[in-house]
Amino acid sequence: MAPLLFLLLAALALSPTFDAAAGGFYDQARVTQLSWRPRAFLYSGFLSHAECDHLVKLAKGRLQKSMVADNDSGKSVMSQVRTSSGTFLNKHEDEIISGIEKRVAAWTFLPEENAESIQVLHYEVGQKYDAHFDYFHDKNNQKLGGHRVATVLMYLTDVKKGGETVFPNAEGRHLQHKDETWSECARSGLAVKPRKGDALLFFSLHINATTDPSSLHGSCPVIEGEKWSATKWIHVRSFDNPPIVRMDVRCSDDNELCSKWAAVGECYRNPKYMIGTKDTLGFCRKSCGICDA
Incomplete structure (x- = not known):
């Protein structure tokens, strides 16, 4: 947000x-x-x-x-x-x-x-x-x-x-x-x-x-x-309809700044990029805690 x-x-x-x-x-x-x-x-x-x-x-x-x-x-x-x-x-x-x-x-x-x-x-x-x-x-x-x-x-x-x-x-x-x-x-x-x-x-x-x-x-x-x-x-986001994220792939961050972005709330303000959707994985899933490392 x-x-x-x-x-x-x-x-x-x-x-x-x-x-x-x-x-x-x-x-x-x-x-x-x-x-x-x-x-x-x-x-x-x-x-x-x-x-x-x-x-x-x-x-x-x-x-x-x-x-x-x-x-x-x-x-x-x-x-x-x-x-x-x-x-x-x-x-x-x-x-x-x-x-x-x-x-x-x-x-x-x-x-x-x-x-x-x-x-x-x-x-x-x-x-x-x-x-x-x-x-x-x-x-x-x-x-x-x-x-x-x-x-x-x-x-x-x-x-x-x-x-x-x-x-x-x-x-x-x-x-x-x-x-x-x-x-x-x-x-x-x-x-x-x-x-x-x-x-x-x-x-x-x-x-x-x-x-x-x-x-x-x-x-x-x-x-x-x-x-x-x-x-x-x-x-901060939907409680009834949480994003469906694929869990069958390795959890990782694709950008070295992910942890900093997560710390200032980007996981909640920009979930599509940070976490992803049911069709597309995000780039900072590890820092957002959306999957197991």
């Missing part, structure tokens, strides 16, 4: 947008820019309370222990880093989910096919998700859609105390005023209180498509009440 496009996405996230499925123009006054490092925006009332209740109802009875991606293998493993429970809802599972998915795509200006299914999460008292990145450290997860470029986190319930989303590395984190209603965890960075219907959009990559360390974020422990949320992760 080109740097100028990233700038455009950040600007458009604050702009009123017409989407018939979402009920007309978005109200720019309900979108607040929270930070530029990382790029983060809060939409007040993104979901109706009825939509929130519907997602919670669908998820109940389907919850399982939340997993994390192993940094080396990319496999999903259990960890005390993340103690919530959750479940994925199928894309277009019903009309309400389809409408939310269209609304997310319209607000972020990123295609629906680049996004994973909605994941609904449930946090009980004491449960949390320690600070982590939404982009990947392993090559295996990057093969399907590339890095996660953006996250839309929708709050489905109010939380009496705790449960804030916190960005420990955010620029200006010390400037945010916090009174006694904030948890101690939330005081460690720029924080957002979970409010039913609100949605938080933040980007995990810089505008040049490299990973952004300031996007480090976590879910603070719930102190009182319970927390329900719904996450939509969006990748």
Whole structure:
């Protein structure tokens, strides 16, 4: 994705947008820019309370222990880093989910096919998700859609105390005023209180498509009440229709600059050249991690 496009996405996230499925123009006054490092925006009332209740109802009875991606293998493993429970809802599972998915795509200006299914999460008292990145450290997860470029986190319930989303590395984190209603965890960075219907959009990559360390974020422990949320992760390229690459040939780089190009995000901005298509092999498949060396 080109740097100028990233700038455009950040600007458009604050702009009123017409989407018939979402009920007309978005109200720019309900979108607040929270930070530029990382790029983060809060939409007040993104979901109706009825939509929130519907997602919670669908998820109940389907919850399982939340997993994390192993940094080396990319496999999903259990960890005390993340103690919530959750479940994925199928894309277009019903009309309400389809409408939310269209609304997310319209607000972020990123295609629906680049996004994973909605994941609904449930946090009980004491449960949390320690600070982590939404982009990947392993090559295996990057093969399907590339890095996660953006996250839309929708709050489905109010939380009496705790449960804030916190960005420990955010620029200006010390400037945010916090009174006694904030948890101690939330005081460690720029924080957002979970409010039913609100949605938080933040980007995990810089505008040049490299990973952004300031996007480090976590879910603070719930102190009182319970927390329900719904996450939509969006990748730099299609998650539903990844490129089909021939794997029956030796993996190699055909240009000595491949590793440098890959490091600055060319695998995602220029996949046809770097990775290839189902008919033509790319020139930097090794550096892009698309096949085994």
